Amino acid sequence: MSSQDPLEVHDLSVAYHRKPVLYGIDLTIPAGKLVGIIGPNGAGKSTFIKAIMGILPISSGWVKIFGESYSKNCRRVGYVPQRESVDWDFPVNVMDVVLMGRYGKLRLGQRPRKKDKEIARECLEKVEMLALANRQIGTLSGGQQQRVFLARALAQESDVYLMDEPFVGVDAATEAAIVTLLRELKERGKTVIVVHHDLTSAKEYFDSLILLNMRLIAYGPTEEVFTSDILQKTYGGRLTILSEAVTALHQDQKS
Amino acid sequence: MNRSRHSLAIIQLLVITLILAGTAHAARISEITETSIGEQALRFFTFQDRSLRYALLGSLLLGISCGLMGVFLVVKRLSLMSDALSHAVLPGIAFGYLWNMTRDPIAIFIGATVCGLLGSGVVQTIRNTTKQKEDAALGFVLSAFFAVGVCLLTMIQNLPGGNKSGLDQFMFGQIAAIGKTDLYLLGGVTFLVVALVVIFYKELRATSFDSAFSRSVGIPSSFFHYLLMLLLAFAIVSALQAVGVVLVSAMLVIPAAAAFLLTDRFATMLVISAVFGMTTGSIGSFLSFVGRDLPTGPLMVLTAGTFFATALFFGPKHGIVARWWGRRSRALIVRRENALKSLYRVMENDDFQRDFIIVEEIATQRSETIEEVSKSARTLQKAKLIKISHDKKNLTFTATGWRRACEIVRNHRLWELYLTRAADFAVDHVHDGAEEIEHVLGEDIIRKIESELNHAKLDPHGKAIPGWEDISAPYTTPSSPTAS
Numbered sequence: 001m002s003s004q005d006p007l008e009v010h011d012l013s014v015a016y017h018r019k020p021v022l023y024g025i026d027l028t029i030p031a032g033k034l035v036g037i038i039g040p041n042g043a044g045k046s047t048f049i050k051a052i053m054g055i056l057p058i059s060s061g062w063v064k065i066f067g068e069s070y071s072k073n074c075r076r077v078g079y080v081p082q083r084e085s086v087d088w089d090f091p092v093n094v095m096d097v098v099l100m101g102r103y104g105k106l107r108l109g110q111r112p113r114k115k116d117k118e119i120a121r122e123c124l125e126k127v128e129m130l131a132l133a134n135r136q137i138g139t140l141s142g143g144q145q146q147r148v149f150l151a152r153a154l155a156q157e158s159d160v161y162l163m164d165e166p167f168v169g170v171d172a173a174t175e176a177a178i179v180t181l182l183r184e185l186k187e188r189g190k191t192v193i194v195v196h197h198d199l200t201s202a203k204e205y206f207d208s209l210i211l212l213n214m215r216l217i218a219y220g221p222t223e224e225v226f227t228s229d230i231l232q233k234t235y236g237g238r239l240t241i242l243s244e245a246v247t248a249l250h251q252d253q254k255s
Numbered sequence: 256m257n258r259s260r261h262s263l264a265i266i267q268l269l270v271i272t273l274i275l276a277g278t279a280h281a282a283r284i285s286e287i288t289e290t291s292i293g294e295q296a297l298r299f300f301t302f303q304d305r306s307l308r309y310a311l312l313g314s315l316l317l318g319i320s321c322g323l324m325g326v327f328l329v330v331k332r333l334s335l336m337s338d339a340l341s342h343a344v345l346p347g348i349a350f351g352y353l354w355n356m357t358r359d360p361i362a363i364f365i366g367a368t369v370c371g372l373l374g375s376g377v378v379q380t381i382r383n384t385t386k387q388k389e390d391a392a393l394g395f396v397l398s399a400f401f402a403v404g405v406c407l408l409t410m411i412q413n414l415p416g417g418n419k420s421g422l423d424q425f426m427f428g429q430i431a432a433i434g435k436t437d438l439y440l441l442g443g444v445t446f447l448v449v450a451l452v453v454i455f456y457k458e459l460r461a462t463s464f465d466s467a468f469s470r471s472v473g474i475p476s477s478f479f480h481y482l483l484m485l486l487l488a489f490a491i492v493s494a495l496q497a498v499g500v501v502l503v504s505a506m507l508v509i510p511a512a513a514a515f516l517l518t519d520r521f522a523t524m525l526v527i528s529a530v531f532g533m534t535t536g537s538i539g540s541f542l543s544f545v546g547r548d549l550p551t552g553p554l555m556v557l558t559a560g561t562f563f564a565t566a567l568f569f570g571p572k573h574g575i576v577a578r579w580w581g582r583r584s585r586a587l588i589v590r591r592e593n594a595l596k597s598l599y600r601v602m603e604n605d606d607f608q609r610d611f612i613i614v615e616e617i618a619t620q621r622s623e624t625i626e627e628v629s630k631s632a633r634t635l636q637k638a639k640l641i642k643i644s645h646d647k648k649n650l651t652f653t654a655t656g657w658r659r660a661c662e663i664v665r666n667h668r669l670w671e672l673y674l675t676r677a678a679d680f681a682v683d684h685v686h687d688g689a690e691e692i693e694h695v696l697g698e699d700i701i702r703k704i705e706s707e708l709n710h711a712k713l714d715p716h717g718k719a720i721p722g723w724e725d726i727s728a729p730y731t732t733p734s735s736p737t738a739s
Contacts, residue, residue, distance in 0.1 A: 053471040071473065079471040086465045090330055091521045100461050104472030109454045136519035156472070 004067055006031050006076075006160045006191040007052065011061035014044070014051045021047045025061070025216045029193065029208075031159070034186045036196045036206035036222075040235050043213040045195045046082065049162045053079060065160065075104045078158035080149045082165050088138040094148050095133040098124055101155030116155075123154040127177065143174035150181065161185060163194045167201075179205055199231070295545045307544060309438055310430040310497075314536030314555070316441040317494040317506065320448045322532025324490045325511030326525050327483050331463050334512075335390065336375065336484075337504040339397040341491045343374025345404025345500050348425050352411055358421055360436040360496070367492040374400050375484055404500075428499030428552030430540045437496050444493040448486050452525065455479065460521050497540075499552035509559035510535060513566040516573050535559040589694050591638060594631050595660040596667070596693075597621060598641070598650065603718075611649045661721040666693040666701065668714035673704050675715045682715045 005028050013023040022044040029035055037045045050056045052063050054070050065073040078101070101123070102116040112120075124130040127147040132140065137148060146166055153161055167175055182205070185192050193210075196202050202209065202222075209225050211217040211234040218225040218234075302308055328334050347370025351363030374396050381392035408422050424432055452459065458479055462469045466476040491503050498506050510531035514524045539555025546554070568575050601612050601620055618628045632650055635641045640656030643649075652660060670689040674680040714720055 050467065055467045055470050074471065074473040077471065079468055081465065081467050085467060087330070087332070090464045091515065091519050091524050092460070092464060093519065096460075096521070097464075100465070100468065100472075103457060103461055103469070103474060106457070108458060108474075111457065152468075162471075 005029065005064075006066060007193070008064040008067075009052065009061070010063075012048075012051060012058060012063060013060040014047050014056055015059045016047075016056075020059075021214065022051065022212075023215055025212075027210065027216060027219050029191055031191050032186055032189045033191055033208055034182055034206050035191070035193045035208045035210060036202045037193065037210045037212055038196055038199065038202050038234070039212035039217075043234075045212055046164050048212060049079075049164060049193065049195060052162065053077060075156075076159045078153040078156035078161040080153045080161070080163040080166050083142065083145055083149065083169060085164075088140075088145065090137065093134050093136055094124065094129060094140070095120060097137060097148050098133075098151045098155050101152035104156060119157070120151070120155050123151040126154060127151045127181070141171070143170040146170045146174060146178070150178065154181075159190055161190060161192045163192070165195050165197060167196065167198065202226075292545050296541075299541055299544055306431055306433075309433050309435070310540045310544065310551075311537055313433045313438055313441050313497055314430060314540040314551075315533045316438075316445040317490075317497055318510070318532030318534070318536035319529045320441070320445040320490040320532075321494055321503075321506045321536075322510045322514075322529035323448050323452050323525055324483075324487050325507040325509075325532070326514065326521075326528045327459065327463055328487070328507055329511040329515055330521075330524075331483075334504070334508045335393050336378075337487060337491065337507045339378060339393040340371045340375055340488060341495075341500055341503045342397045342404075343400035344368070344371040344488075344492055344495065345401055345425070346370050346407055347404075347492075348422065348495070348500075349404055349407035349411060352420060352422060353407075356416075360434065360440055363495075364440055364492055367495065368488050370400065371488040371491060372485070375488075401500075424499070424550075425495055426499050426501060427550035428495070428497050428502070428555075430497040430543055430551035433496055437493075441493045441497075444486075444489045448490060451482065451486065455482075456522070459483065497536075497551055498555055499550065502552040502556045505556040505559060506532065506535070509556065509563050513559070513563040516563075516566040516570045519572075531559070531562050535562060590631075591635060591640070592659065592663050592694055594635055595640060595656060596663045598652070599660040599664050611644070611651045614648055614650060617650075658726050661726040663693050665721040665726070666696045668718060668720045669701065669704050669708070670696065671716075672708055672711055672714050672720070676708060685715065 007027075007029040009025050009027050012025040014021050025048065037048065039045050047056060051058050052070065053074070054063075063070055065077060070077070095117075098120040099112050099116060102112055102120065105116070106112065121130060121133070124133055127150050129144060129147050129151060132144065137145065140148065146169070150166065153163070166178055170178070182192050182194065186207075194206070196205070203226050206222055208220060209222050210219045211225060211230055213234050218230045298304065299307060302311070325337075328337050344367035347367035348363050349366075350370070351366030352358060354362040354366065378389065378392045378396050381387050381395070382389050387395075408425075411420055411422060421429075421432060458469070458474050461474060462476045462479045466480070470476040487507075490507070494503050494506060511524070511528040513531055514527035517527055518524050535555055535558040538558045539551055542554040542558070543549050543551040566574065569577070571577055597617065597620070598612055601617055602609070604620075614625060614628055614632065617623070618625050621628070629643075629647065632641065632643055635650075635656065636643050639653055640659065642651045642653060644651070667689045670692050671682075671685040674685040674688065675682055710722075712720060712722070
């Protein structure tokens with residue numbers, strides 16, 4: 001039943017301004033896994049999850065969510081973008097943002113129903129933010145803002161969650177709360193894929209790791225792939241030659 | 256809530272005005288002769304002539320469409336885009352005129368819209384295919400298209416009959432020249448803008464806030480972005496006759512920016528911005544009408560600017576005055592609480608033997624004059640924190656004052672202890688930080704700190720930390736002979 005896997009990526013390549021960022025990624029993630037994506041800056045970690053969701057155009061390859069295209073199954077995917085990706089001065093309050101998690105379940109032009117508001121409230125409760133439901137989002141601390149994003153993703157009631165650096169700029173209490181939440185999702189059979197920057201905690205938090213540096217270096221159970229050899233390959237300088245060569249090639253084609 | 260109810264009242268007022276305008280007796284434009292400002296104002300308020308009713312209706316309509324579109328520009332940080340777009344439409348106006356050599360509003364509308372969209376397309380292309388950033392692209396398109404437009408307009412003016420084309424009014428706007436077709440266009444665009452904003456409110460807000468997330472849940476973000484750009488082009492082009500190419504972007508940005516200062520809710524911001532747009536539009540046309548030949552655009556923009564400045568200074572939450580007032584009252588509270596704290600210390604110095612404080616003792620301890628001490632005592636009494644005896648020699652705490660004094664002293668000492676124990680600060684480094692934080696620590700944090708410190712009783716300097724039982728214990732009025 002491999003076609004029923006939550007996420008299947010085949011030969012995925014992505015290019016920005018014709019400069020390649022990711023190429024030839026192949027992987028299949030089964031249900032009920034807590035997967036970390038690690039790799040150096042500019043390795044294409046965020047690009048990878050954005051390409052999965054079709055936010056960035058794919059230059060080759062394909063992505064399947066439970067055996068179907070993303071646009072068909074987008075309701076089964078929840079997303080936590082990077083915190084800096086939005087303008088926190090935007091005139092919306094905490095509740096408004098969490099309700100956006102319900103929009104995938106609503107038709108165009110349809111207003112959130114009573115049920116959606118209830119779900120949003122429950123999700124806020126779960127991240128201990130219900131008391132701040134009416135606060136403008138810019139008045140929150142970094143950790144609280146991240147909790148709002150998590151509540152929004154929970155409100156999506158999805159089967160696969162893609163999270164982009166949820167631990168950046170949060171306090172210790174929020175970090176612990178997020179980890180508990182991730183494990184809880186996994187227990188419930190959800191698949192959670194998290195872009196992560198901290199190697200020390202990566203080993204502890206995730207049961208599988210994707211090591212990425214423009215291409216897939218390794219993917220497997222944490223104890224198997226978290227080896228100095230693979231880490232050296234991911235973070236070491238060897239790949240810069242490859243990337244330089246490909247960049248040169250593309251610049252040549254451009255001119 | 257209150258604020259939106261207020262806006263509703265304004266809308267109702269404006270609707271009534273509109274109805275009145277529709278029923279008033281019409282006079283022909285040609286009947287307008289040289290009149291005094293007073294007579295002109297009278298004309299305005301009695302809605303005697305049709306051109307005036309057209310002007311007022313037009314300015315209200317453009318106020319709504321520009322006000323609503325402006326909100327999206329401001330929150331999406333695209334304000335410059337409207338400037339570029341409005342300048343880019345100028346050649347389109349010329350082409351629209353050249354189409355059949357008359358000032359046909361429809362032809363001009365089409366020409367201007369096409370040109371405006373072409374301009375924003377060029378901006379996108381430059382940004383996506385070269386290393387130029389958006390601001391440079393906007394600057395280039397704005398000036399290049401505008402230059403072409405100015406050349407074309409000058410050429411038209413030099414054609415036979417061209418000087419009567421009235422195209423120069425498109426530069427700074429002349430609302431008095433607004434015709435029936437202009438009005439239909441404005442009405443159509445405003446209806447379209449209002450309808451789409453109401454229907455797709457959820458989607459437009461979501462894509463403006465977080466377009467990546469919106470796309471991930473299946474909302475066609477780029478479709479809505481281009482829809483907004485199209486509506487923006489419509490709003491700009493339909494408002495040109497009234498406001499003019501040069502200043503139309505101000506009618507988009509200023510009401511929305513002023514509304515942004517007044518609210519934290521998106522829907523409220525839309526309503527306030529539309530109301531500001533309508534008000535500035537009609538005041539601008541009134542001034543333009545009274546001042547006869549004065550161009551409407553600059554007058555509307557000046558009115559809008561006044562609104563913005565008012566919001567900037569007197570906005571209830573983000574206004575400069577409100578912020579200054581907030582800082583001032585916080586400073587006053589801090590000063591008052593510090594005074595309470597020193598009274599507590601005086602009592603502590605003689606082991607709470609007495610429950611009143613002698614004014615002279617405070618003066619000696621703080622090396623202040625009796626007058627200074629009495630003055631700060633009077634402010635404390637006014638805040639019902641202490642009582643001054645009849646002979647003005649002794650002070651006693653009220654129940655509230657005693658509780659707050661205990662809280663402040665506890666906060667200060669707990670924080671010092673926390674810093675020295677949990678954060679390894681040296682004992683002589685912790686006082687200044689505690690002086691600031693003692694006024695803001697809430698009950699949650701205090702309870703957390705207490706449990707972290709195992710409910711310690713003494714601060715790093717060996718002084719007792721007041722506990723919850725001290726704070727909640729009622730402060731008994733002293734039985735001292737001098738106190739009243």
